[in-house]
Amino acid sequence: MAYAAPHTQPLETSTGVDNRKLLMWLFLGSEALFFGSLISAYLLYRNRNLTGPFPRELYDIPFTSVSSFILLMSSVSMVLALAAIQRGDIRRMRIWLVCTALLGILFLSGQAYEFTGFYDRGLSLRTNLFGSTFFVLTGFHGAHVSIGVIILLSVWVRSLQGKIKQSDSLTIELIGLYWHFVDIVWIVIFTLVYLLTGR
Amino acid sequence: MKDFFENPALLIGAPLLVVGLAGAMIAILASFAPEQRSLEPAGLGLGPGKAPPGGQAHGGPSAAEYVNIGLVLAAITGLEVGVYYVTALGNILVPVLIALAATKFILVVLFFMHLKFDNRLFSTMFTAGLVLAFAVFTVVLVTLGASIT
Numbered sequence: 001m002a003y004a005a006p007h008t009q010p011l012e013t014s015t016g017v018d019n020r021k022l023l024m025w026l027f028l029g030s031e032a033l034f035f036g037s038l039i040s041a042y043l044l045y046r047n048r049n050l051t052g053p054f055p056r057e058l059y060d061i062p063f064t065s066v067s068s069f070i071l072l073m074s075s076v077s078m079v080l081a082l083a084a085i086q087r088g089d090i091r092r093m094r095i096w097l098v099c100t101a102l103l104g105i106l107f108l109s110g111q112a113y114e115f116t117g118f119y120d121r122g123l124s125l126r127t128n129l130f131g132s133t134f135f136v137l138t139g140f141h142g143a144h145v146s147i148g149v150i151i152l153l154s155v156w157v158r159s160l161q162g163k164i165k166q167s168d169s170l171t172i173e174l175i176g177l178y179w180h181f182v183d184i185v186w187i188v189i190f191t192l193v194y195l196l197t198g199r
Numbered sequence: 200m201k202d203f204f205e206n207p208a209l210l211i212g213a214p215l216l217v218v219g220l221a222g223a224m225i226a227i228l229a230s231f232a233p234e235q236r237s238l239e240p241a242g243l244g245l246g247p248g249k250a251p252p253g254g255q256a257h258g259g260p261s262a263a264e265y266v267n268i269g270l271v272l273a274a275i276t277g278l279e280v281g282v283y284y285v286t287a288l289g290n291i292l293v294p295v296l297i298a299l300a301a302t303k304f305i306l307v308v309l310f311f312m313h314l315k316f317d318n319r320l321f322s323t324m325f326t327a328g329l330v331l332a333f334a335v336f337t338v339v340l341v342t343l344g345a346s347i348t
Binding site for chain 2: 015016017021022025026028029030031032033035036037039040043044047061062065068069072073075076078079080083084173176177180181183184187188190191192195196
Protein backbone atom coordinates (compact mmCIF):
# COMPACT_ATOMS: atom_id res chain seq x y z
CA MET A 1 0.00 0.00 0.00
CA ALA A 2 1.86 2.99 -1.28
CA TYR A 3 -0.14 5.49 0.78
CA ALA A 4 0.49 3.85 4.14
CA ALA A 5 4.06 4.55 5.07
CA PRO A 6 5.19 2.73 8.19
CA HIS A 7 4.58 5.17 11.05
CA THR A 8 7.58 3.88 12.94
CA GLN A 9 9.73 6.01 10.62
CA PRO A 10 10.48 9.65 11.44
CA LEU A 11 7.90 11.99 10.00
CA GLU A 12 9.24 15.05 8.30
CA THR A 13 6.15 17.22 8.46
CA SER A 14 5.91 20.79 9.70
CA THR A 15 3.85 19.65 12.69
CA GLY A 16 5.94 16.56 13.44
CA VAL A 17 2.87 14.31 13.30
CA ASP A 18 1.35 12.30 10.49
CA ASN A 19 -0.76 14.57 8.29
CA ARG A 20 -3.39 11.88 7.68
CA LYS A 21 -4.00 11.51 11.38
CA LEU A 22 -4.07 15.26 11.88
CA LEU A 23 -6.59 15.55 9.05
CA MET A 24 -8.75 12.86 10.62
CA TRP A 25 -8.84 14.71 13.95
CA LEU A 26 -9.69 17.96 12.16
CA PHE A 27 -12.47 16.15 10.31
CA LEU A 28 -13.81 14.74 13.59
CA GLY A 29 -13.73 18.23 15.13
CA SER A 30 -15.82 19.52 12.22
CA GLU A 31 -18.17 16.54 12.58
CA ALA A 32 -18.77 17.61 16.18
CA LEU A 33 -20.18 20.86 14.80
CA PHE A 34 -22.25 18.98 12.23
CA PHE A 35 -23.90 16.69 14.78
CA GLY A 36 -24.14 19.57 17.26
CA SER A 37 -26.36 21.42 14.79
CA LEU A 38 -28.63 18.40 14.28
CA ILE A 39 -28.93 17.69 18.03
CA SER A 40 -29.67 21.37 18.70
CA ALA A 41 -32.37 21.39 16.01
CA TYR A 42 -33.94 18.33 17.65
CA LEU A 43 -33.86 19.86 21.15
CA LEU A 44 -35.29 23.10 19.82
CA TYR A 45 -38.17 21.71 17.78
CA ARG A 46 -39.25 18.41 19.36
CA ASN A 47 -41.70 20.14 21.77
CA ARG A 48 -43.17 22.48 19.18
CA ASN A 49 -45.51 20.01 17.57
CA LEU A 50 -49.12 20.80 16.80
CA THR A 51 -49.95 17.14 16.23
CA GLY A 52 -48.64 13.81 17.54
CA PRO A 53 -47.15 11.34 17.83
CA PHE A 54 -44.81 12.63 20.53
CA PRO A 55 -41.46 11.22 21.71
CA ARG A 56 -42.70 9.58 24.92
CA GLU A 57 -45.43 7.74 23.00
CA LEU A 58 -42.91 6.07 20.70
CA TYR A 59 -39.55 5.49 22.36
CA ASP A 60 -38.75 1.97 23.48
CA ILE A 61 -35.88 2.58 25.92
CA PRO A 62 -34.97 -1.08 26.62
CA PHE A 63 -34.69 -1.75 22.88
CA THR A 64 -32.55 1.35 22.25
CA SER A 65 -30.38 0.44 25.27
CA VAL A 66 -29.57 -2.87 23.61
CA SER A 67 -28.69 -1.00 20.38
CA SER A 68 -26.41 1.31 22.37
CA PHE A 69 -24.77 -1.67 24.03
CA ILE A 70 -24.15 -3.25 20.60
CA LEU A 71 -22.49 -0.08 19.27
CA LEU A 72 -20.35 0.22 22.42
CA MET A 73 -19.18 -3.37 22.03
CA SER A 74 -18.32 -2.67 18.38
CA SER A 75 -15.94 0.02 19.66
CA VAL A 76 -14.28 -2.60 21.87
CA SER A 77 -13.84 -4.99 18.93
CA MET A 78 -12.48 -2.12 16.79
CA VAL A 79 -9.83 -1.24 19.33
CA LEU A 80 -8.94 -4.94 19.67
CA ALA A 81 -8.43 -5.05 15.87
CA LEU A 82 -5.98 -2.15 16.20
CA ALA A 83 -4.18 -3.85 19.09
CA ALA A 84 -3.92 -7.03 17.00
CA ILE A 85 -2.36 -5.35 13.94
CA GLN A 86 0.05 -3.42 16.17
CA ARG A 87 1.22 -6.79 17.53
CA GLY A 88 1.50 -8.08 13.95
CA ASP A 89 -1.37 -10.54 14.43
CA ILE A 90 -3.17 -10.08 11.09
CA ARG A 91 -5.47 -13.09 11.56
CA ARG A 92 -6.97 -11.72 14.80
CA MET A 93 -7.20 -8.26 13.27
CA ARG A 94 -9.38 -9.76 10.50
CA ILE A 95 -11.61 -11.47 13.08
CA TRP A 96 -12.09 -8.28 15.12
CA LEU A 97 -12.66 -6.17 11.99
CA VAL A 98 -15.42 -8.44 10.75
CA CYS A 99 -16.90 -8.56 14.29
CA THR A 100 -16.99 -4.75 14.31
CA ALA A 101 -18.69 -4.67 10.90
CA LEU A 102 -21.25 -7.28 11.97
CA LEU A 103 -22.05 -5.38 15.17
CA GLY A 104 -22.44 -2.23 13.06
CA ILE A 105 -24.84 -4.08 10.76
CA LEU A 106 -26.76 -5.32 13.81
CA PHE A 107 -27.05 -1.75 15.08
CA LEU A 108 -28.30 -0.60 11.67
CA SER A 109 -30.83 -3.43 11.61
CA GLY A 110 -32.12 -2.27 14.99
CA GLN A 111 -32.38 1.26 13.68
CA ALA A 112 -34.28 0.08 10.60
CA TYR A 113 -36.66 -1.88 12.86
CA GLU A 114 -37.17 1.16 15.07
CA PHE A 115 -37.78 3.49 12.10
CA THR A 116 -40.29 1.04 10.61
CA GLY A 117 -42.14 0.81 13.94
CA PHE A 118 -42.30 4.60 14.27
CA TYR A 119 -43.56 4.93 10.69
CA ASP A 120 -46.25 2.32 11.30
CA ARG A 121 -47.38 4.31 14.34
CA GLY A 122 -47.77 7.46 12.30
CA LEU A 123 -44.42 9.25 12.53
CA SER A 124 -42.73 10.20 9.28
CA LEU A 125 -40.27 12.85 8.19
CA ARG A 126 -43.22 15.15 7.36
CA THR A 127 -45.61 14.39 10.24
CA ASN A 128 -44.37 17.03 12.68
CA LEU A 129 -41.22 18.84 13.82
CA PHE A 130 -40.30 15.97 16.14
CA GLY A 131 -40.44 13.53 13.22
CA SER A 132 -38.38 15.78 10.94
CA THR A 133 -35.62 16.47 13.44
CA PHE A 134 -35.55 12.93 14.86
CA PHE A 135 -35.27 11.18 11.50
CA VAL A 136 -32.70 13.65 10.15
CA LEU A 137 -30.50 13.33 13.26
CA THR A 138 -30.64 9.55 13.69
CA GLY A 139 -30.68 9.03 9.91
CA PHE A 140 -27.43 10.95 9.47
CA HIS A 141 -25.91 8.97 12.33
CA GLY A 142 -27.05 5.75 10.67
CA ALA A 143 -25.48 6.95 7.39
CA HIS A 144 -22.18 7.45 9.21
CA VAL A 145 -22.41 3.93 10.66
CA SER A 146 -23.17 2.57 7.16
CA ILE A 147 -20.10 4.30 5.71
CA GLY A 148 -18.03 2.86 8.57
CA VAL A 149 -19.32 -0.65 7.87
CA ILE A 150 -18.45 -0.31 4.16
CA ILE A 151 -14.93 0.88 5.03
CA LEU A 152 -14.46 -1.96 7.55
CA LEU A 153 -15.59 -4.62 5.09
CA SER A 154 -13.36 -3.11 2.36
CA VAL A 155 -10.32 -3.29 4.63
CA TRP A 156 -11.29 -6.81 5.69
CA VAL A 157 -11.40 -7.91 2.01
CA ARG A 158 -8.04 -6.23 1.35
CA SER A 159 -6.55 -8.04 4.32
CA LEU A 160 -7.85 -11.35 2.94
CA GLN A 161 -6.01 -10.47 -0.28
CA GLY A 162 -2.85 -10.00 1.78
CA LYS A 163 -2.71 -6.25 1.15
CA ILE A 164 -2.80 -5.22 4.84
CA LYS A 165 0.39 -5.64 6.81
CA GLN A 166 1.61 -4.61 10.25
CA SER A 167 3.12 -1.47 8.73
CA ASP A 168 -0.44 -0.41 7.76
CA SER A 169 -1.57 -0.11 11.36
CA LEU A 170 -2.12 3.63 10.91
CA THR A 171 -4.83 2.84 8.33
CA ILE A 172 -6.65 0.72 10.93
CA GLU A 173 -6.10 3.41 13.55
CA LEU A 174 -7.71 6.07 11.33
CA ILE A 175 -10.71 3.84 10.63
CA GLY A 176 -10.91 3.19 14.37
CA LEU A 177 -10.95 6.92 15.13
CA TYR A 178 -13.89 7.38 12.76
CA TRP A 179 -15.72 4.39 14.25
CA HIS A 180 -15.20 5.53 17.86
CA PHE A 181 -16.42 9.00 16.91
CA VAL A 182 -19.64 7.48 15.56
CA ASP A 183 -19.92 5.68 18.91
CA ILE A 184 -19.46 8.81 21.03
CA VAL A 185 -22.04 10.65 18.93
CA TRP A 186 -24.48 7.85 19.74
CA ILE A 187 -23.62 8.16 23.46
CA VAL A 188 -24.77 11.79 23.26
CA ILE A 189 -27.84 10.98 21.14
CA PHE A 190 -28.91 8.14 23.43
CA THR A 191 -28.81 10.39 26.49
CA LEU A 192 -30.14 13.67 25.09
CA VAL A 193 -32.62 12.33 22.56
CA TYR A 194 -33.88 9.11 24.12
CA LEU A 195 -33.33 9.17 27.90
CA LEU A 196 -33.84 12.85 28.66
CA THR A 197 -36.65 13.65 26.25
CA GLY A 198 -38.43 10.31 26.11
CA ARG A 199 -39.54 10.24 29.72
CA MET B 200 -43.16 -7.84 45.99
CA LYS B 201 -46.23 -8.59 43.87
CA ASP B 202 -46.17 -5.03 42.51
CA PHE B 203 -42.52 -5.44 41.60
CA PHE B 204 -43.24 -8.37 39.28
CA GLU B 205 -46.24 -6.64 37.73
CA ASN B 206 -44.34 -3.43 36.97
CA PRO B 207 -42.33 -3.79 33.74
CA ALA B 208 -40.36 -0.62 34.49
CA LEU B 209 -39.13 -2.05 37.81
CA LEU B 210 -38.49 -5.46 36.29
CA ILE B 211 -36.21 -3.91 33.67
CA GLY B 212 -34.85 -1.03 35.69
CA ALA B 213 -33.92 -2.73 38.97
CA PRO B 214 -31.55 -5.39 37.53
CA LEU B 215 -29.94 -2.81 35.26
CA LEU B 216 -29.48 -0.51 38.23
CA VAL B 217 -27.79 -3.29 40.22
CA VAL B 218 -25.52 -4.24 37.30
CA GLY B 219 -24.69 -0.60 36.70
CA LEU B 220 -23.85 0.08 40.35
CA ALA B 221 -21.66 -3.05 40.44
CA GLY B 222 -19.88 -1.87 37.29
CA ALA B 223 -19.38 1.60 38.74
CA MET B 224 -17.89 0.04 41.90
CA ILE B 225 -15.50 -2.06 39.78
CA ALA B 226 -14.53 1.05 37.82
CA ILE B 227 -13.81 2.99 41.01
CA LEU B 228 -11.80 0.12 42.50
CA ALA B 229 -9.89 -0.36 39.23
CA SER B 230 -8.94 3.30 39.22
CA PHE B 231 -7.02 2.73 42.48
CA ALA B 232 -4.98 -0.13 40.98
CA PRO B 233 -1.29 0.81 41.36
CA GLU B 234 0.09 -0.81 38.20
CA GLN B 235 -0.01 1.22 34.97
CA ARG B 236 1.07 -0.93 32.07
CA SER B 237 2.04 0.38 28.69
CA LEU B 238 2.20 -1.55 25.47
CA GLU B 239 3.87 -0.58 22.28
CA PRO B 240 3.80 -2.11 18.83
CA ALA B 241 6.27 -4.90 18.23
CA GLY B 242 9.61 -3.74 16.96
CA LEU B 243 9.41 -0.12 18.03
CA GLY B 244 11.88 -0.61 20.85
CA LEU B 245 10.68 2.32 22.88
CA GLY B 246 10.39 2.45 26.62
CA PRO B 247 7.11 3.15 28.37
CA GLY B 248 5.93 6.69 27.88
CA LYS B 249 8.29 7.40 25.00
CA ALA B 250 6.69 8.42 21.74
CA PRO B 251 8.08 7.14 18.45
CA PRO B 252 9.62 9.66 16.07
CA GLY B 253 7.10 12.01 14.56
CA GLY B 254 4.94 12.30 17.65
CA GLN B 255 3.06 9.06 16.98
CA ALA B 256 2.60 7.89 20.52
CA HIS B 257 1.20 4.37 20.70
CA GLY B 258 1.69 3.41 24.32
CA GLY B 259 -1.65 2.56 25.84
CA PRO B 260 -3.85 -0.08 27.35
CA SER B 261 -3.38 -3.78 26.65
CA ALA B 262 -6.09 -5.87 24.97
CA ALA B 263 -7.31 -7.05 28.40
CA GLU B 264 -7.53 -3.45 29.59
CA TYR B 265 -9.54 -2.52 26.51
CA VAL B 266 -12.00 -5.27 27.38
CA ASN B 267 -12.22 -4.01 30.97
CA ILE B 268 -12.91 -0.49 29.74
CA GLY B 269 -15.61 -1.94 27.47
CA LEU B 270 -17.20 -3.69 30.46
CA VAL B 271 -17.18 -0.45 32.43
CA LEU B 272 -18.85 1.32 29.48
CA ALA B 273 -21.51 -1.40 29.30
CA ALA B 274 -22.08 -1.13 33.04
CA ILE B 275 -22.50 2.64 32.84
CA THR B 276 -25.05 2.15 30.02
CA GLY B 277 -26.94 -0.26 32.29
CA LEU B 278 -26.75 2.29 35.10
CA GLU B 279 -28.13 5.00 32.81
CA VAL B 280 -31.14 2.89 31.88
CA GLY B 281 -31.66 1.82 35.49
CA VAL B 282 -31.55 5.43 36.69
CA TYR B 283 -34.03 6.36 33.95
CA TYR B 284 -36.67 4.21 35.62
CA VAL B 285 -36.11 5.59 39.14
CA THR B 286 -38.91 8.14 39.42
CA ALA B 287 -37.74 9.24 42.87
CA LEU B 288 -34.72 10.98 41.36
CA GLY B 289 -36.93 13.81 40.10
CA ASN B 290 -34.95 16.93 39.32
CA ILE B 291 -31.50 15.35 39.68
CA LEU B 292 -32.17 12.84 36.90
CA VAL B 293 -30.93 15.24 34.20
CA PRO B 294 -27.52 16.00 35.78
CA VAL B 295 -27.05 12.33 36.69
CA LEU B 296 -27.72 11.15 33.12
CA ILE B 297 -25.51 13.88 31.64
CA ALA B 298 -22.69 12.96 34.06
CA LEU B 299 -22.94 9.28 33.12
CA ALA B 300 -22.94 10.07 29.38
CA ALA B 301 -19.97 12.41 29.85
CA THR B 302 -18.08 9.63 31.67
CA LYS B 303 -18.65 7.22 28.77
CA PHE B 304 -17.69 9.91 26.24
CA ILE B 305 -14.45 10.69 28.08
CA LEU B 306 -13.50 7.01 28.50
CA VAL B 307 -13.93 6.33 24.77
CA VAL B 308 -12.03 9.45 23.71
CA LEU B 309 -9.15 9.00 26.15
CA PHE B 310 -8.60 5.24 25.88
CA PHE B 311 -10.16 3.93 22.65
CA MET B 312 -9.20 6.99 20.60
CA HIS B 313 -5.86 7.21 22.47
CA LEU B 314 -6.00 10.94 23.15
CA LYS B 315 -4.59 10.24 26.62
CA PHE B 316 -1.45 8.79 25.04
CA ASP B 317 -1.22 10.67 21.73
CA ASN B 318 0.24 13.97 20.60
CA ARG B 319 -1.41 17.03 22.19
CA LEU B 320 -2.00 18.56 18.77
CA PHE B 321 -4.71 15.97 18.11
CA SER B 322 -6.42 16.78 21.41
CA THR B 323 -6.31 20.47 20.53
CA MET B 324 -7.91 19.90 17.12
CA PHE B 325 -10.71 17.78 18.51
CA THR B 326 -11.33 19.84 21.64
CA ALA B 327 -11.49 23.01 19.55
CA GLY B 328 -14.33 21.52 17.49
CA LEU B 329 -16.16 20.30 20.60
CA VAL B 330 -15.83 23.57 22.50
CA LEU B 331 -16.90 25.60 19.48
CA ALA B 332 -19.92 23.34 18.92
CA PHE B 333 -20.90 23.43 22.61
CA ALA B 334 -20.55 27.22 22.84
CA VAL B 335 -22.38 28.03 19.60
CA PHE B 336 -25.28 25.66 20.17
CA THR B 337 -25.68 26.54 23.86
CA VAL B 338 -26.11 30.17 22.82
CA VAL B 339 -28.57 29.17 20.10
CA LEU B 340 -30.63 26.95 22.41
CA VAL B 341 -30.72 29.44 25.28
CA THR B 342 -31.60 32.31 22.93
CA LEU B 343 -34.41 30.38 21.28
CA GLY B 344 -35.73 28.93 24.53
CA ALA B 345 -35.12 25.20 24.13
CA SER B 346 -35.00 22.78 27.06
CA ILE B 347 -33.44 19.35 27.40
CA THR B 348 -36.26 17.82 29.44
